[in-house]
Structure formats: structure tokens, C-alpha cells
Amino acid sequence: MATLDWSTLTRSQTKSDLYARETYFREGLSDAEEVLGAEALATVLLDTALLMVKPDGLAAGVLPPVLEYLTEHGFTPAAVREFRFQPFHWRELWRYQLTSATLDRLAVNELLLGVGPALFLLLRGGPGHRLPGAVRLSTLKGSATLEAQKPGTLRSLLGQPNRVLSYVHVADEPADLLRELGLLFDASVRRELLESLRGDTLSSRDKDALDAALERFAAPTRSLAPTDALRRVAEAVDRAEPGPAAESARLRLDRMARGERVEWRPFMADLATAGVRPDRWDLAVLGTYFIVYDEPGYPKTLTNPDSEWWTADTQLR
Structure with a gap:
């Protein structure tokens, strides 16, 4: 960790301080260095992003337009996994992002995320971009808050109905991608996913998983009204x-x-x-x-990455 170049992973000093002491991130980073090679890691992560179509997104039938949007913006699947949230996943995933969520919101999210499968997509963002793939996709995703969404962002185009039914989740920066791999998957699966980044085509197993998901969730499976x-x-x-x-x-x-x-x-x-x-x-x-989302007066510890992510004056120690 002493020689880690944090500027390739995040431009948030607060995030680097928090993640440096967290097991999920350290396990994800360790496996990535072993599978991809410490010297190549920064280059690979520059072209990598992570998106998950949440259970509500699959039920709403948004998988086809999500994949179309990704293709239009130069992202292609490197690995595909069906995934089921466990109660601790959501709490740990948003440990630093939530504005002190109410216990009611925690209960609703546990219910929502546990009601069906999600689809995990590890993505290649393609070379030639100034921003890392994760940062670029985070910008393209758009805000979960309807009033803050910009035209042309993914969530705006999908027409998400409210802040919690947000349909998709993405890792905001390369550091978040590594942390979420460590959180969501055990070591063997995590290494398989990282290994997929060494090639340039989708494996037959992952292609079958994507085709099966597209067939099952090509259209809404239930009303979310x-x-x-x-x-x-x-x-x-x-x-x-x-x-x-x-x-x-x-x-x-x-x-x-x-x-x-x-x-x-x-x-x-x-x-x-x-x-x-x-x-x-x-x-x-x-x-x-019909819940109160967050306790008022508690700002986020971590916020979305700045649009000027790749600038010389934001280098970290």
C-alpha cells in the first residue's frame, strides 16, 4: 500500500484515507495486482467500468436499453454474472455514500434488493478516453435524484420513477470498482472476473448468461406502479x-x-x-x-467524482 499510486484510482483524499484501511478494497486490489500484474493494473483499470442492473431494473425491463446505451457510448461486456444481494451488501456498498439513511430506508432497500436477481456487468470502456471508464460511466449514469438528472444520462432515458427505484448502480471510480469486487464476490469469482479483463472477447459462459438474461428480462415482468x-x-x-x-x-x-x-x-x-x-x-x-429517505442535516462523506477528474492539481499523496 505504501507505493500505491492513488491518483490512478481516485482523486478524493477522503476516499483514499478510508479505503486504505478497509478489507474489501484491499482484497480487491491485492487480487487485481496478482491477476493483472501490478505494473499493468492502472492501464487496465483506465479502460474498465462496472455496472449492475438492480432487481428493480430487471423487473422493469430496462436491460435491453441499458445495453444499447452502453454500446452507443463505447462500453462492451467483459464479464457477466447473475447476482443476488445479501442484507449486508447494501449496507456496506453505501457505507460512505448515504446521508445517514433512516432505518425505514434500510428496511425498504433490504426488501427491494433481496426480492430478485441483479445482473452484474464488468465492462471494457475502450482506449483513447481522458477519463477512466468508471468515472466516465458514473457521469453518463446520471443522478438518482430526479430533479438533478441531466438530459441524455442513462437514468433520465430509462425514466426511473423515484430515487430508490434507480434501476442501475455503477462504481464511480477505479477505487470503487476494486472495493465492490472485494465486497460482492468471494476470491475465486473475483479472480475469474479480473481474469476476463486480460482478454478482448466475452467468454461463451458469459455470453450465455447475458443471452439468458436478455430472454428472461426483455420486457417488464411486473408493474412497479x-x-x-x-x-x-x-x-x-x-x-x-x-x-x-x-x-x-x-x-x-x-x-x-x-x-x-x-x-x-x-x-x-x-x-x-x-x-x-x-x-x-x-x-x-x-x-x-412512501418513506422518508434520509435523516436531514447529514451530508455525504463521499460524493460523486468531479467532472474534471483527470487534472494535474488533484494528485494525491
Whole structure:
């Protein structure tokens, strides 16, 4: 770590200080140096990016336009894996990014990310660009906040419905890419993914995985509209035995129908007490529309990379 050239991985001093002491990043970096070679690592990472189509993105049928967008901007798949989030993944993935998320948001994201598969894409960004592939793709992705999205960005074109149903995730910088490989995959799979960057074609295994995903998720597999989810959850509550918990759940659903935000974990507790078991997708969708996202007054520790990433005056020690 003492000889690591951080300027090839991140231009954030805060990020370098945090990642230098974190196991996920250090494992990802160690494997990348062994598989790709320490001298070649910076060059390979310059042309590499990472994108994951989240479970909500696959359910919404956005995989085909995501792949089309990537191709239009010079990105090609180097490796493809179907992936399922475990509860700790989301918490660790956003450890430094969240503006002190409410416990309700944590509960909703655990529900949402655990309800179906995601598709992990390791990408070649192609040579000849001033910015690393990860930084360039982070800029092209666009903000998860609808009001901050710029025309032509991926999330804007996909028409994501709200901040939590954001459809895709990307690694913002090469350092994030290495950290996420260390977090999301065990050593054997991580090395397979890194090994794919040594070639220039998609393996038959990965091509089959991509073709299977395209066939399965070529179109929306379910409605993510809040009105549909509200109706189905309300119908499930109406079938429950009368009682205080069922009545409390109905009152919270009425508030949602008026566009109000609710306390999510108490709502889930009401459903459990009343013996109501709605479809998990419907619950996840309702949660994304009707929760308070973050605790106010807590800024992010880490922010998205600056558009002027590749400048001489941002070199790190």
C-alpha cells in the first residue's frame, strides 16, 4: 500500500484515507495486482467500468436499453454474472455514500434488493478516453435524484420513477470498482472476473448468461406502479381477520393513497401481527414511494467524482 499510486484510482483524499484501511478494497486490489500484474493494473483499470442492473431494473425491463446505451457510448461486456444481494451488501456498498439513511430506508432497500436477481456487468470502456471508464460511466449514469438528472444520462432515458427505484448502480471510480469486487464476490469469482479483463472477447459462459438474461428480462415482468401495489396490498389487508393491527395497516395505506409518507417498520409490524403476507415486490414498491429517505442535516462523506477528474492539481499523496 505504501507505493500505491492513488491518483490512478481516485482523486478524493477522503476516499483514499478510508479505503486504505478497509478489507474489501484491499482484497480487491491485492487480487487485481496478482491477476493483472501490478505494473499493468492502472492501464487496465483506465479502460474498465462496472455496472449492475438492480432487481428493480430487471423487473422493469430496462436491460435491453441499458445495453444499447452502453454500446452507443463505447462500453462492451467483459464479464457477466447473475447476482443476488445479501442484507449486508447494501449496507456496506453505501457505507460512505448515504446521508445517514433512516432505518425505514434500510428496511425498504433490504426488501427491494433481496426480492430478485441483479445482473452484474464488468465492462471494457475502450482506449483513447481522458477519463477512466468508471468515472466516465458514473457521469453518463446520471443522478438518482430526479430533479438533478441531466438530459441524455442513462437514468433520465430509462425514466426511473423515484430515487430508490434507480434501476442501475455503477462504481464511480477505479477505487470503487476494486472495493465492490472485494465486497460482492468471494476470491475465486473475483479472480475469474479480473481474469476476463486480460482478454478482448466475452467468454461463451458469459455470453450465455447475458443471452439468458436478455430472454428472461426483455420486457417488464411486473408493474412497479404505486397504484397497482397499493391496490394489491389493500386487498390482502381486507382479507385479514379484523383487529387493531389490520385497522392500523389500513389507515397507513389510506395515508399512502393520499401521497403521504409513513413510518415503514411499524407498517410492516402491523402486517405481520395481522397475519397479512402481501407480495414482497408490492411491499418494496410501496416503500420506495412512501418513506422518508434520509435523516436531514447529514451530508455525504463521499460524493460523486468531479467532472474534471483527470487534472494535474488533484494528485494525491
